[in-house]
Amino acid sequence: xxxxxxxxxxxxxxxxxxxxxxxxxxxxxxxxxxxxxxxxxxxxxxxxxxxxxxxxxxxxxxxxxxxxxxxxxxxxxxxxxxxxxxxxxxxxxxxxxxxxxxxxxxxxxxxxxxxxxxxxxxxxxxxxxxxxxxxxxxxxxxxxxxxxxxxxxxxxxxxxxxxxxxxxxxxxxxxxxxxxxxxxxxxxxxxxxxxxxxxxxxxxxxxxxxxxxxxxxxxxxxxxxxxxxxxxxxx
Numbered sequence: 001x002x003x004x005x006x007x008x009x010x011x012x013x014x015x016x017x018x019x020x021x022x023x024x025x026x027x028x029x030x031x032x033x034x035x036x037x038x039x040x041x042x043x044x045x046x047x048x049x050x051x052x053x054x055x056x057x058x059x060x061x062x063x064x065x066x067x068x069x070x071x072x073x074x075x076x077x078x079x080x081x082x083x084x085x086x087x088x089x090x091x092x093x094x095x096x097x098x099x100x101x102x103x104x105x106x107x108x109x110x111x112x113x114x115x116x117x118x119x120x121x122x123x124x125x126x127x128x129x130x131x132x133x134x135x136x137x138x139x140x141x142x143x144x145x146x147x148x149x150x151x152x153x154x155x156x157x158x159x160x161x162x163x164x165x166x167x168x169x170x171x172x173x174x175x176x177x178x179x180x181x182x183x184x185x186x187x188x189x190x191x192x193x194x195x196x197x198x199x200x201x202x203x204x205x206x207x208x209x210x211x212x213x214x215x216x217x218x219x220x221x222x223x224x225x226x227x228x229x230x231x232x233x234x235x
Contacts, residue, residue: 174212
C-alpha cells in the first residue's frame with residue numbers, strides 16, 4: 001500500500017515538474033520541434049516516467065536530471081537567438097527539394113526523405129501534380145513548404161485591384177452557456193445588448209448557447225448546443 005501511495009505521489013510530482021519545465025521551454029517544444037527538441041522531449045519524458053515508477057525514496061536524482069535537460073534546452077535556445085551559426089547547428093537549415101522543375105536528389109537524401117513520402121506530403125497539401133509548383137522546401141521542423149506557380153496560386157484581392165478592410169479577431173463572449181464578461185466589455189457592448197441580440201437570433205436562454213462570438217462590427221454569431229449525432233455522409 002505504501003509503495004502504491006509513493007508511486008501516486010511521485011507521479012503527480014513528475015506531472016507538475018513536466019508542466020513547469022515545458023512552460024519554461026516554451027510552446028515551440030510542443031509544436032515546431034527541432035531535432036534537439038525532439039530528443040530532449042523524449043529524454044525528459046523518459047526520466048519523468050522512471051521517476052514516477054521508481055520505488056526508491058530518492059526522487060531528487062531524476063528530478064535534477066530533468067532540470068538539467070530543461071536548462072540545456074533553454075541555453076541552446078538562447079544561443080540560437082544570439083548566433084546564426086548556433087541556430088544552424090541546433091535548429092538546422094531549410095533544404096530546397098524541388099525548384100523550377102528540378103528535383104534535388106542530394107537534398108532529399110540528406111533529409112532522409114524518399115520519393116514516395118515526398119509525393120504523399122505533396123498530395124496531403126493538395127498538390128497532386130508537382131508541375132503546378134515552383135518550389136518545395138523542407139523546413140527545419142520537418143514540414144514541407146510549397147510555393148505554387150503564379151498561374152496556379154489562389155486569386156488575391158490585389159490581383160483584382162481591391163483593397164478590403166483589415167480583418168480583426170472576433171471576441172468570444174459566450175462559452176458553454178457562460179457570458180465572458182471581460183471579453184464582452186472589450187467589444188464595447190454590455191449584457192443587455194447581448195441578450196437583445198440573442199432574442200433576435202431566436203435564443204431564449206443563454207444556457208442554450210455553446211459558443212458566441214462578436215466581431216468588430218457588432219455582429220453576433222451564435223452556435224447553440226446540438227445533441228443529435230452528425231450525419232456521417234456529411235463528413
